[in-house]
Amino acid sequence: MQTDSRVQTDSRVQAAAPKAVPDRPLPDTTVLTPLGLLTVLLGAALPMIDFFIVNVALPTIDRDLRAGPAVLEMVVAGYGVAYATLLVLGGRLGDMVGRRRLFLWGLAAFGLTSLACGVAPDAWTLVAARVAQGGASALLLPQVLATIQATTAGKRRAKALSLYGGTAGVSSAVGQVLGGLLVSADLAGSGWRAVFLVNVPIAAAAWLLASRAVPETRSPHPSRVDGPGTALLATALITLLLPLTEGRAAGWPLWSWLLLAVFPFAAGAFVVVERRAERVGRTPLVPPSMLRIRSVQSGLSMIVPFSVGFGGFMFVVAVALQSGLHYGPFAAGLSLAPLCATFFLASLAGPRLVRRFGRRVAIAGSLIQACGLIGLALTVRAGWPDVSVAGLAPSMAVLGIGQGMLLPVLMRIVLSELPVTQAGVGSGAMVTAQQSGVALGAATLGTLFLSLLPSSGARDALVAALLAQLAIVLVTTALAVRLPHTVR
Secondary structure, three states, X not given: OOOOOOOOOOHHHHHHOOOOOOOOOOOHHHOOOHHHHHHHHHHHHHHHHHHHHOHHHHHHHHHHHOOOHHHHHHHHHHHHHHHHHHHHHHXXXXXXXXXXXXXXXXXXXXXXXXXXXXXOOOHHHHHHHHHHHHHHHHHHOHHHXXXXXXXXXXXXXXXXXXXXXXXXXHHHHHHHHHHHHHHHHOHHHOHHHHHHHOHHHHHHHHHHHHHXXXXXXXXXXXXXXXXXXXXXXXXXXXXXXXXXXXXXXXXOOHXXXXXXXXHHHHHHHHHHXXXXXXXXXXXXXXXXXXXXXXXXXXXXXXXXXXXXXXXHHHHHHHHHHHHOOOOOHHHHHHOOHHHHHHHHHHHHXXXXXXXXXXXXXXXXXXXXXXXXHHHHHHHHHHHOOOOOHHHHXXXXXXXXXXXXXXXXXXXHHHHHXXXXXXXXXXXXXXXXXHHHHXXXXXXXHHHHHHHHHHHHHXXXXXXXXXXXXXXXXXXHHHHHHHOOOOOO
């Protein structure tokens, strides 16, 4: 098997970027078996499911813990901000100490923090446990893509990346379906606590499988942790995401505006520090040369707006169906089942379609997603307040096809030209962009929906949020022309 590192890149990028490891057969001890791939995908699914599983449980948490809107926002935002902030650092640590080792540590931490969420006696304890759970997820998730990148090649890598992309999308929707089922079932009177407690045995099983089936890999030339870069990236993400997710519920206090004012300075300082570090021969947290690689640049430019729309959609639909159509948690989650099914099927077909049609698959997926959003908006507007789960199914299915064709292809493009030495930092940067976009989407489209809700009603507020996402999708479609013509 040969690695996919024979890539023509800009000469300046080649001069600045770390040298790729020469092509050579992967040793048997570092080949990812089907069981190993299943295990790392299970580990990847846990943090993704948990980002969304709480959405349908929020009304029940509010009643049980008397949390109030601002604290409920923190239950969602605390996880998302910690998760997004630490992802790149998690990728770098995996390069240094071993990706399998950090994957195991992340699974153990995720299981323990899930248990802490499930037994939280009050709202603020739940918030603290969710922040810790987000940190555990940031240790766990970057190791998945880095392991796939380091232990597969050729068609096996393409298939594994498509399965990862399918897992990423399906897990998000499955989280809300599963959350609705668990809250409605009220197992042993656990109510909302079951959405966290269910993670504990799954994490334990994944830990046992990983200890036997996942090979250990690390960067052959690991770099020290970039302390200034890590601090500045964390500051930039916190000053952007925290006020946007918490500001509306808290009444836009002064601190929210002060944090937003700090954001551009923190982001600018991060760029300056990273460029200087690379110029003097150190390895920055996010190497600027890596971001100049065409596949990385064009892929990330689409992943961010896609994730903004996706994250906003999942949050708004969960709230709108329960508050507007008065669905129960199970019905609200079940409405996303057609999206889950078609997303996964489309992601499985992705490698075959990409070999034949190249970047046109991403363009088609984006346009199909737009059709699904238009269909959903028309269904909601015409049928309200008697829209059934079955009535939502056709547009949800079309939406899932478009998203399933798009996301795995974008992930594959971002990683296609990265050398193995940058597998950890590259996957960490990509997942950070994705999860930051998801959190930003929940904040912005969620704020739009909740702001319009009192004056316009749930129907018009939902339609407005769907049209805002449609505008984002059209921007994403336009950006697709910058993708490489062929996908490696």
